[in-house]
Amino acid sequence: MRWLPLPRQAEVSSERLPFAGCHAIKTPPKAEWENAVRPLRELGTSFGGWTAFVEHDANLAQESYRLRVENGRIYVHAGSPRAAFYACHTLLQAWDGKAIPVMQVDDSPTLAWRGVVEGFYGKPWTHNARLKMLDFMGAHKMNIYLYAPKDDPYHRERWREPYPAADAQRLNELAERARDNFIEFVFCISPGLSMVYSDPAEFEKLTAKIEAVRQMGVRSFGLLVDDIPEELQHDADKQAYTSLAHAHADLANRLNHWLKERDADSWLIVCPTFYHNRGEPPYVRELGERTERGISIMWTGPKVVSREITHEDAELFKLAIQRKPFVWDNYPVNDYETSRLLMGAITGRDAETLKHLEALVSNPMNQAEASKVALGTYAD
Structure with a gap:
């Protein structure tokens, strides 16, 4: 795994799932949230069944996020659109161009x-x-x-x-x-x-x-x-x-x-x-x-x-x-x-x-x- 910066907490399985993009990405309705998932959108639409669910979690700090990858599903809970943007980049850094691991990440910055x-x-x-x-x-x-x-x-x-x-x-x-x-x-x-x-x-x-x-x-x-x-x-x-x-x-x-x-x-x-x-x-x-x-x-x-x-x-x-x-x-x-x-x-x-x-x-x-x-x- 080549994460930079290294997330605060990460549980990564040895199981890797084929990934080439998402069939659907669901976000809150505001434009900032759509911009936050741009790194995923730029991969293009894939019909392999993957769906990403991005939600605002008011209980999280502004730049904190939780990322969970399961079979065919990506879940992002984020304190702000910026945090969701960071979650997308964490996901892409875990991708080797062919597959992503089953994983759960909890992350937030040390300094504002x-x-x-x-x-x-x-x-x-x-x-x-x-x-x-x-x-x-x-x-x-x-x-x-x-x-x-x-x-x-x-x-x-x-x-x-x-x-x-x-x-x-x-x-x-x-x-x-x-x-x-x-x-x-x-x-x-x-x-x-x-x-x-x-x-x-x-x-x-x-x-x-x-x-x-x-x-x-x-x-x-x-x-x-x-x-x-x-x-x-x-x-x-x-x-x-x-x-x-x-x-x-x-x-x-x-x-x-x-x-x-x-x-x-x-x-x-x-x-x-x-x-x-x-x-x-x-x-x-x-x-x-x-x-x-x-x-x-x-x-x-x-x-x-x-x-x-x-x-x-x-x-x-x-x-x-x-x-x-x-x-x-x-x-x-x-x-x-x-x-x-x-x-x-x-x-x-x-x-x-x-x-x-x-x-x-x-x-x-x-x-x-x-x-x-x-x-x-x-x-x-």
Whole structure:
């Protein structure tokens, strides 16, 4: 059996039954449930007698499912359409192209949010590589992707300018592919190199840029103020704010209000300027105090590239920011050592650490396909 990630509980019989698809797939009536069984539908209709019964089970957690395979019958009980989608992929991973085993699987994730942040320096992924990555993530039960390539000029240096039509269309295709794979698509913008935080006109340019993406159906956004000067740069900001943390918290709060006024389910994630520590910098504590609850704050661990993140590290940072950290994990990213491909399994993040995190997202390599080796271990 080649399951990735490995289900929490599985009872698998040695008996295997011929399988080439389903004669019928029965789901709840809403469109999301139909999308959830797309991996099975894509096998085509088989007249071998197999029927899949997919039901919503309100007693299960949102991403939990129970999968049972008997002679000619597949039963899926799921807490949500996303969970049913995961059950379908568990089934297909057990299929060798000819037969599936009689089995029962009970599964749920350890961590609510797990996925990928395309946040490296250097040549960004191609559009096709991103689409394939989203398919890979969905098939391996990763549920969040952050679009944040440092060398996309419209993400960082030219953040005020709207995306050209062709680029905007590609972003829209990414958002759609993410939805197809039950992945939360997070559009990130990085204005900190030049933004005058206190200028209302600058805020309008920021929200105009975000509004164009919001119209694509995106509801989650990242405000990245990492890798910028560690002090306020503009005279107007020096007069309006007492510190850099004050400015960043104010901007985050205003943007969060703007988003919530338009969609109550919006989500804002902030990457701070001081993102690798154990909560010691005054900036971190002030940002945590001033930033409203419900806004997530990112962290790379005690170092930029952290070989280990312990639960003690996470708890210290959590106390400083007054919420669980959203971990931007700089592995297997290789933009700092481009001559190497980093393809080993992720280590140094144990189950106890995960209890202290809101999310764990991997920053991969510029080489998208090679990154999937390490990313598979994140999924697991």
